[in-house]
Amino acid sequence: MDLFESLGTDNQGVPTGEHGPLAVRMRPRSLDEVVGQDQILAAGSPMRRLMDPEGSVPSSVFLWGPPGTGKTTLAYLIARAGERHFEEVSAVSAGVKDIRAVISTARHRLSAQGEETVLFIDEVHRFSKTQQDALLPAVENGWVILVAATTENPAFSVVSPLLSRSLLITLHGLTDADVRTVVERALNDERGLAGRYELGEAAEDNLVRIAGQDARRSLTLLEAAADGARARGVRVIEVEDIAQAADGATVRYDRAGDQHYDVISAFIKSIRGSNVDAAMHYLARMLAAGEDPRFVARRLMISAAEDVGMADPSALQTATAAAQAVALVGMPEARIILAEAVVHLATAPKSNRAYNAINSAMADVQAGKAAPVPLQLRNDAFSGAKDLGYSEGYKYAHDYPGGVAQVEFMPEGMEGTRYYEPTDRGYEANITPRLARIRDVLDGSDGSLG
Numbered sequence: 415m416d417l418f419e420s421l422g423t424d425n426q427g428v429p430t431g432e433h434g435p436l437a438v439r440m441r442p443r444s445l446d447e448v449v450g451q452d453q454i455l456a457a458g459s460p461m462r463r464l465m466d467p468e469g470s471v472p473s474s475v476f477l478w479g480p481p482g483t484g485k486t487t488l489a490y491l492i493a494r495a496g497e498r499h500f501e502e503v504s505a506v507s508a509g510v511k512d513i514r515a516v517i518s519t520a521r522h523r524l525s526a527q528g529e530e531t532v533l534f535i536d537e538v539h540r541f542s543k544t545q546q547d548a549l550l551p552a553v554e555n556g557w558v559i560l561v562a563a564t565t566e567n568p569a570f571s572v573v574s575p576l577l578s579r580s581l582l583i584t585l586h587g588l589t590d591a592d593v594r595t596v597v598e599r600a601l602n603d604e605r606g607l608a609g610r611y612e613l614g615e616a617a618e619d620n621l622v623r624i625a626g627q628d629a630r631r632s633l634t635l636l637e638a639a640a641d642g643a644r645a646r647g648v649r650v651i652e653v654e655d656i657a658q659a660a661d662g663a664t665v666r667y668d669r670a671g672d673q674h675y676d677v678i679s680a681f682i683k684s685i686r687g688s689n690v691d692a693a694m695h696y697l698a699r700m701l702a703a704g705e706d707p708r709f710v711a712r713r714l715m716i717s718a719a720e721d722v723g724m725a726d727p728s729a730l731q732t733a734t735a736a737a738q739a740v741a742l743v744g745m746p747e748a749r750i751i752l753a754e755a756v757v758h759l760a761t762a763p764k765s766n767r768a769y770n771a772i773n774s775a776m777a778d779v780q781a782g783k784a785a786p787v788p789l790q791l792r793n794d795a796f797s798g799a800k801d802l803g804y805s806e807g808y809k810y811a812h813d814y815p816g817g818v819a820q821v822e823f824m825p826e827g828m829e830g831t832r833y834y835e836p837t838d839r840g841y842e843a844n845i846t847p848r849l850a851r852i853r854d855v856l857d858g859s860d861g862s863l864g
Contacts, residue, residue, distance in 0.1 A: 436637035437630045439605045440596070442487050443494075449599075449629065450592040451484055451585055460581050461488065465495035474553045474560035476538070476568050476577065479585025482628030485563035486536060492561055493532040499523060501533050501558075505540040510548045517552040524557060531558045538562035539571035546573045553579050587627030594622060596629045597636055611640045612650045620656045635659045674705075678713060685714075686721045690760035697749075697756055707748040711737035714755050725765035725840035732758045763840030771834035778831075785825035818855045830857070 442448045445455060445465065454461045464475060475492075477485040493500040501516050520531035533552075535541070552558045553576065560580065568577055588596070600606035601613060613621070613636075621639070625632035636651075638659035643651045681696035700710060714733040722729040736755035740748040778784075794805040809819035824831055836845045 435634070436600060436606060437633040440600045440603065440633055441490070442484075443491075445491060448484060448487065448491075449595050450588045454583050454585065461583055464492055464581075474558075474580040475562070476572065476580050476582045477561065477563045477585060478568055478582065479565070480587045480627060481565055482625075482630035482632075483585040483587060484629070485585060486534070489532065489534040489561040489563065492559070493534075496530060498530040498532045498559065501531055503533065503535050505535050505537045505545075508545070510545055513545060513548045517549075517557055520552070521557040533558040533560050535560070535562045537564060539564045539566040539568070543573055546576050550575055550579070588629055589627070590622050593625050593627065593629060593632050594618065597621065597632055600633055600636055607636075607640055610649070611643055614650055614652050617651050617653045617656050620653050624656065624660045678710075681710075682713060682717050682721075685717050685756065685760045686764065688760055688764065690757055693756050693760045694753065697752060701745070701749050701752075707740045707745055707752060708737070710752055711740045711755070714752070714759060718759055720769045721764055721766055722759055722762045723765040723768045724842045724845060725763035725837060727841060729759050729762050763842075765837045765839055765842050767834060767836055767842070774833045778828075783825075783828060785827050787825060788822060790821065791823065816851075816855070818852055820855055820858050823856070 448455060453459075456462070460473070460475075464473065477488060479485060490500070492498070499520070501520065503512060503516060516533060520533065523529050523531055538546075549560060553560050562572075562580075564571060568582060597613065597618065601611060602609050617639070621632060621635055625635060635656060636659075639651045639655035642655040642658050643649065646655075677696055677699055681693060681700065684690075684692035684696060697710065701707065711733070715730065715737055718730040718733040733755050736751050739751045743751065789803045790806060790808040792799070792804040794800060799805070807821075809821050811817050811819050811821075813819070822829060834849075836842045836849060838846060
């Protein structure tokens, strides 16, 4: 028997959750009970129209958002709104055969009884490309109304043909006020704790903080904390009950999902912005969540080259040494090594001019600006090279003052092109005047480097 069946379902197959955990019992049964997500539930919005049985032909929809924001609830409400049959498939365990069986039954139901089927797939990003492709005919022909929920960006995890045939609706994490509303409702509602417990102010603040914009987590914590208060023989849920229920604040971080990319993005941007404290915070979040410290070290090497650059060339040496040390030492001591590298990079002067230079040069090459190599620069280490003029006119740099000779190094048509323009920050400030003199010699406007 399916879990939801054991919790109770209505005559459409929609789980009622009458006997389940608090988070299931308190699941909204109408749009009026939904907390948060005002931006997608406004009058005239696609989601509102999807729930209007008198509206236009319903579309399949992808619900993208963090955990505990109402994706599953909206799927149930879509089914109830149009008195549609509800089917749920697990993206973790279902195969192509299972999907086709559900679609076949739904197609028969539609043709024989005129009853639409909502096919709900949670964590659809776990479906393979083959499994997602199996949904295409049913979505395109309207045999099912697909409601797919995901915590990962569908642009990266869902095949384009399926996504283009569906609405994409983005849900946001709940505000602290939203979470408080959810908690207070659960404390007083007959489906919830029915007024049997009270929540102390400090305990509520702690619960909201630990829940982290996740309604389901807030209710799971509340139920466990209430059980702790019951075991102590009291009605008031205190901070220690919340702390015991949480067993420490769990860091929300999915090493294969959006949090992985969001946190590492914030980490690198904090280093680039020279905010060492923010960079240290994001480093701690990654390490506390079990991120591979070698991955962090690799990103530090990239940051040293891209963002610090020639303003402090030693930053790349520090990052490289940190990567080697992390690989040798491992956690937990690797955190100290990474922290030192973060401090160096975040507090170092910044320059992305070398990064910009190679990007500009690559753009020119890709645009077809790749004329033949000048004859004086070509390899002459083969018989007959001299007869072809290879190396003729080449000046050996070490024979000239300052080690720079006037030679045209650029291909024809690109003479005078400049890619690298140093800043006046850090070590790079020393490069600026020297490079100016070098370019004067190369251009022939000055006889020697001096």
